[in-house]
Amino acid sequence: MTAQPAAKIELSEKARAAATRTAPHVTIRGLSKRFSDATIYDNFDFDIPRGKLMSVFGPNGCGKSTLINMIAGLFPMDAGEILFDGQPLHKIKFGYVFQNYREAVFPWLSAFDNIAYPLKVMGVPKKDRVVRVEKIVANLNVKIDLKLYPYQMSGGQQQLVSIMRALVVDPEILFLDEPFSALDYEMTLFMREQLQRVFVETHTTTVLVSHDLEEAVYLSDRILLLSRHPARAVEFVHYDAPRPRTDRTMTESDFISTKAHCLEIFQREVRKG
Amino acid sequence: MNWKRLEVLLPFVGVIVLLAVWSFTVWMRIVDPVLLPSPIATFKAMWAGMFHGKLGVDFLKTVERTIYSTIIAAVIAIPLGILLGSSEKLYRSVEFLIDFFRSTPASAMFPLFLVLFGVGDRTKISVAAFGAALVILFNVAYGVMNARKTRILAAKVMGASRVRVLWDVMLLESMPATFVGLRNGVSLALVIVVVAEMFIGSVDGLGQRVFEAQQMFEMPDMYAAIFAAGALGYGLNLLFLSIERRFVHWAGK
Numbered sequence: 001m002t003a004q005p006a007a008k009i010e011l012s013e014k015a016r017a018a019a020t021r022t023a024p025h026v027t028i029r030g031l032s033k034r035f036s037d038a039t040i041y042d043n044f045d046f047d048i049p050r051g052k053l054m055s056v057f058g059p060n061g062c063g064k065s066t067l068i069n070m071i072a073g074l075f076p077m078d079a080g081e082i083l084f085d086g087q088p089l090h091k092i093k094f095g096y097v098f099q100n101y102r103e104a105v106f107p108w109l110s111a112f113d114n115i116a117y118p119l120k121v122m123g124v125p126k127k128d129r130v131v132r133v134e135k136i137v138a139n140l141n142v143k144i145d146l147k148l149y150p151y152q153m154s155g156g157q158q159q160l161v162s163i164m165r166a167l168v169v170d171p172e173i174l175f176l177d178e179p180f181s182a183l184d185y186e187m188t189l190f191m192r193e194q195l196q197r198v199f200v201e202t203h204t205t206t207v208l209v210s211h212d213l214e215e216a217v218y219l220s221d222r223i224l225l226l227s228r229h230p231a232r233a234v235e236f237v238h239y240d241a242p243r244p245r246t247d248r249t250m251t252e253s254d255f256i257s258t259k260a261h262c263l264e265i266f267q268r269e270v271r272k273g
Numbered sequence: 274m275n276w277k278r279l280e281v282l283l284p285f286v287g288v289i290v291l292l293a294v295w296s297f298t299v300w301m302r303i304v305d306p307v308l309l310p311s312p313i314a315t316f317k318a319m320w321a322g323m324f325h326g327k328l329g330v331d332f333l334k335t336v337e338r339t340i341y342s343t344i345i346a347a348v349i350a351i352p353l354g355i356l357l358g359s360s361e362k363l364y365r366s367v368e369f370l371i372d373f374f375r376s377t378p379a380s381a382m383f384p385l386f387l388v389l390f391g392v393g394d395r396t397k398i399s400v401a402a403f404g405a406a407l408v409i410l411f412n413v414a415y416g417v418m419n420a421r422k423t424r425i426l427a428a429k430v431m432g433a434s435r436v437r438v439l440w441d442v443m444l445l446e447s448m449p450a451t452f453v454g455l456r457n458g459v460s461l462a463l464v465i466v467v468v469a470e471m472f473i474g475s476v477d478g479l480g481q482r483v484f485e486a487q488q489m490f491e492m493p494d495m496y497a498a499i500f501a502a503g504a505l506g507y508g509l510n511l512l513f514l515s516i517e518r519r520f521v522h523w524a525g526k
Contacts, residue, residue, distance in 0.1 A: 074426055096430045103423035107523035108445045117441075118431040151526035165431075 023085075025050035025173065025205045026071065031080035033066060040066055042230040044080070048173075053199050053206040055216035057262065058226030058234075059270045064209045065099075067231070068175045071207070072096050084173065092173070095166025099178040101159040105150045111157075112146035115164045122169065136168050139201060140194060156187035160194065167198060173205045181211060192219060200243050213266065217259045218245060225262060227269050234265055310493040318493035319500055328482060328494070332501050335466055335479040338394065339509065342401035342462045347455060350406040354413025354454075358447065359439055364414050371411055379404035379465050383472070397469040397478075404465050405458035412457070416450025417443050449524035452517040459509050467502060479505070 024047035031044040040063040048054060048071075056064045069075045071082055073089045074096075084092045098104035105114050115136065116129045124132070137146065142160060150158050159179060166174060176195070180188040196219060199206055210216040216223055223237040239258045241249055249255055292312050298304055299311045310318075322328025357364045379400055386403075390396040420443045428442045470480025479502045486495035517524065 072430060074430060096427075098423055098427060100423055103421045104427045106424065106442070106445070107526065108448075108521075117428075121428075121431050121433050121437065149523060151523055162427075169431075 023050065024048060025085065027081075027083050027086075028071070029081045029083075031070065031082065032078045033063070033070065033075075034078055039230045041070075041077075041080075044231060044233075046224070046233055048205065048207060049222060050205055051203045052221040053208065053219055054222040054224060055208045055210050055220040056224045056226065057210060057213060057216045057266065058231065059228050059266070062226045062229050062269075063231045064211075064226060065177050067226075068177055068207055068209055072175050093169050093171050095169060095171035095174045097159070097163050097166050097174070097176040097179045099181055101155065101162050101179075101182065102150075105158055105162050105165075107150050110147050110149055111144060111153065111161045114150065114161050115146070115168050118165060118169050132168055133164075136164050140164065140167075140198065154187070155183050156191060159183060159191060163191075163194070163198070167202075167204075171204060173207070176206070176208045178209050178211055180215070188215075195219060196244060213259060213262055214250070217255060217262060218250060223258075223262055225265050225269070228272060234269060237262055307490070308492060310496065314493045315496045315500070318491075319497035322494060322497050323501065327477075328498060328501060331477050331479050331482040331498070332505065334477045335463070335470065335502070335505065338398055338401065338466045338470075338478065339459065339463045339505075342398045342466065343405055343455070343459045345398065345402040346405035346409055346458055346462065349402075350409035350454075350458075351413055351451060354410045354451075355417055355439070355444060355447065357410070358414035358417025359443060361418055364418065371407060371414075375407040375411060379461070380468050383469065392474050397466055397475075400469060401462040401465040405462040408461055409451070409454040409458045412450045412454025413447055416447030416454075419450070420446035448521045449517075452513065452521055452524070456510060456513045456517070459513060460506060463502075463506050463509060 026048035028044060028046040028048070031041045031046075033039075033041040056067060058064055066075060070077045071089075072094060082089065084094075106117065109117065112133060115133045119129045119132060133146075140160075142164070144153065144157050144160065150161065153161070159182075163176075163179070179195075180191050183191060192215060195206075195208075198204070199219075208216070208219060210219075217239055220239060223239065225234045225237065226232070227234050237258060239255075241252070241254055295309075295312050299306060299309060319328070323332065357367065382400055382403065383396070386396045386400045390399055424442050424446065425438055428438045433441065466478070467480035467483075469475070470478030471484045475481040479498055482498040483495055483502070486492070486498055
């Protein structure tokens, strides 16, 4: 219990540091990727800003997921360089949340052991693992019985477990690939709030792939709008509404005009076919 | 509500119908009573044989051989299956051999194994282990190969090494299939052991018991031995199912 205020201070320092450093966090240079039938990226350059929540949005098949999969090292790239503060991927800690939580969590481990698994891989002693899992659970104010196995939990709870699993390592950057698209609407709304809460507390650089424009604008500081493949950054939209954002936010003119603007660009890109 | 409660008795309906038809057949003398003794005579012979006669000894002997051959099969086939399954190219290169010998009736191998191991337990156990091993191997290898790609990626993204992915993910992913293999393997091992006990100069075992009772025309004893073999097969399957439910609690969920 006494550790609680210390943890709060640490978070706000981290958040302040994130807010004051302005150099980009991730630099993508000359990224190229071909699949057998199409060129998805051809000499693609982009900078991911530090300490922002960024969404990637674009037409179907334009390579939204492919982009974060390559940044996170899940797919190899054909050419190009991606650096995190000038360092390669294996030097940094990052978290990745899959769309298909059912296939991403380990059904043979309890929720607790699922969350602790990346710490085990890193060689963190068991005692520290328990402390760190309990800390992340307390920070997120999660009320799940962590002794349960994933198949005993609802879809939302399972995805919450995989988000906590991604966060437990204190990642420098968090990737989420359509994390809510397999959940029902009620759960989606709840999970958006959880994600926003994590972001407000940690200001971890976050890259979210979304197929829901309303969600993308509502959650993001920046929205990367991609063209059809080979993907270009059509526009990098800023949306700076204060947090925490609420349902009211979505009725404000700033939100509505940002969303309308993004939709217009999206439809223009879709029509280009 | 009352009807719901009676539903637990449904599995017994078939048994009761069978016993009724059997008793009726005996009572009406539709079949020669020498060939088909009454259910009561059969179960009396079974009871006496199991607890006071040779049937109990034969039963345990068959259990012993089946368990030994399954253990030998598992010890060889599970590690080999994981190895083959972890590389699809490796599996494809031996797939034909596995499928070919899996399709070869193991009973056709008796003469070969007789030459190799002589008359005795070693032959029976090794033929049964041979048959069971191929079934287990095939299931384990497919279990590893069909491991969810996302789960493997998830472990890799968290920094797990190749060995750790194999150990923490692929091995556990293959567990449900491994248990399917073990259950099929033990059933096959029992079949082979019983057949082996019939034909290769045996002195004990359920197969020998059935064969001997038939030769001596002791029909109640023969039926008793058949039922004992059935109970053994069913029991082994049940045993493996309950182990499976305990250790692979996530299977099918």
